[in-house]
Amino acid sequence: MRGTLLYGPRDVRFEEREDPKIIEPTDAIIRIVATCVCGSDLWPYRGLEPFSQPQPMGHEYVGVVEDVGSEVKNIKAGDFVVGSFATSDNTCEICRAGYQSRCVHGEFVSQTIGTQAELARIPLADGTLVATPGRPDENLIPSLLAASDVLGTGWFGAVAADVGPGKTVVVIGDGAVGLLAVLASKQLGAERIIAMSRHPKRQELAREFGATEIVTERGDAGVEKIKELTDGLGAHSVIEAVGTQEAMLQAIRSTRPGGSVGYVGVSHDVKLDGDELFFSEIHLHGGPAPVRRFLPDLIDRIWKRQINPGKVFDMQLPLAQVAEAYRAMDERRAIKALLWP
């Protein structure tokens, strides 16, 4: 098969790799139907995060099951499946509490497998994969692919930020996760949704997903603007979908005492001052999203066409052109690039 490898910063290659095989009896092999490039892939791509060279890339996927190991019971060959970037048995105590991204037997797909490829081995298939009710219409596939990570992550951000009816929500980050956090907030009943963005196309999509206000200021000026819009108190719920020091401080400072920050941007060089955090009196929760917790519900909403998260894909390319997909996202020419094997 062919797959994507990162050889060094900005050196993405699509080349022949060995076909994956069943290793554990709980594995499945899936033929990838659609995959994509994630904002978090850009950290190693830009040389801002260490990685083994060459590194198999990709952790978002929908596909059709080709083969399963002898112990797989819920998933069978021919199923159309959606999975998360974190594998999970979905039976351990941590999974049962809804934190499948920290399953005691789980691993991150991105570190060893790489789904920007024609085939992928998915460990713990029964707990990791969710089969759709049937073969989806072609035009549902982008949305199902979004559920695999960016929708699930934006949704977790909103849940972690305690979004709900009557709440004023701020979303920091206008990438795919931020935009889908707007969509999630709308679905979860937020009263006001303020998207922080200075990018006209992203502002437009934010509004389409449910943003009621757009704020273009950043950093301290962004905080000031949020205070102005909330009687000086700050928002009830703030979703941080960037991962930088500036974005985290902006999130914490935009939240009212007793309010909640849900942070899902993978943290890079962030240092939080205990004193500021203590007196901010906020709730802080986040981390790698337990997408698996939300998948059945998200697939159901997509299947019923209640939501259309696939709109975040504003570029579609053959998988063989994966290097161009990275370039387009790196240069912010594309919000998110979908790849067809």
Added chain:
Amino acid sequence: MRGTLLYGPRDVRFEEREDPKIIEPTDAIIRIVATCVCGSDLWPYRGLEPFSQPQPMGHEYVGVVEDVGSEVKNIKAGDFVVGSFATSDNTCEICRAGYQSRCVHGEFVSQTIGTQAELARIPLADGTLVATPGRPDENLIPSLLAASDVLGTGWFGAVAADVGPGKTVVVIGDGAVGLLAVLASKQLGAERIIAMSRHPKRQELAREFGATEIVTERGDAGVEKIKELTDGLGAHSVIEAVGTQEAMLQAIRSTRPGGSVGYVGVSHDVKLDGDELFFSEIHLHGGPAPVRRFLPDLIDRIWKRQINPGKVFDMQLPLAQVAEAYRAMDERRAIKALLWP
């Protein structure tokens, strides 16, 4: 009247001060019946926190109302009252959400007033003070005084750490707040309560308050021990009642993914690494406890003698000997010193 002033590190004086007077129509003047020294008073006492010199000291109090301003409606002269270290109107949006320690019109009693004195002016009396059902028996006074801060703070720590039935709770810190977080966890229905302490007298009180296990290890060894006791997962709920870097890291690392840290130790020189926090996947909440939220319930439990938090006072002195109370707590000869004016 006479009151306590801190002139410099370890220089506590009890001396003549001007009688407090009604300044705002929402003020009350109370005659202090009992007050005490707080663990947080030891930070400036030890010279580890800046303060204006001389600084009026004390923020825990029960007393009898002497006089009220023209706009005070709920509280009247003669009432026996319990108040919090933070004044609150109890009507603003932040108060109504349960965060009275961050009331938009509130202030910290410790910064300007100082209740280690014979009299104190309490601003926003209607929202800050809670009257007891009548004049309490003498032996209830230590418990009511505890409700003013250390019980309310320990209780908030337990609530912030999401303590409840079926949960395994760890309490870091064996001062009065930590010990009362044990009591709160018991009242809130925790299944297991692990107190971290190497001090025999405090261990004994922790057990009396409901601790089911005692762990004497600290830092990484303490984390290791908690993992051992929880199938390698960590506790569901961890209450941090110290405020140091070591204690915060111990708390975060002792918590399972999806679990909660409630931190109520006033943060000093704590820096949290965003990356570690992100992958810990915990809930983090804390800050200056909104004691006022809990006061009616706590007073009720004390009045009915369901709880006896006053046991944390293992030293009682006349207020005039306040300097000795500071020394005893500084040297850990006393858990907490009650002062009678």
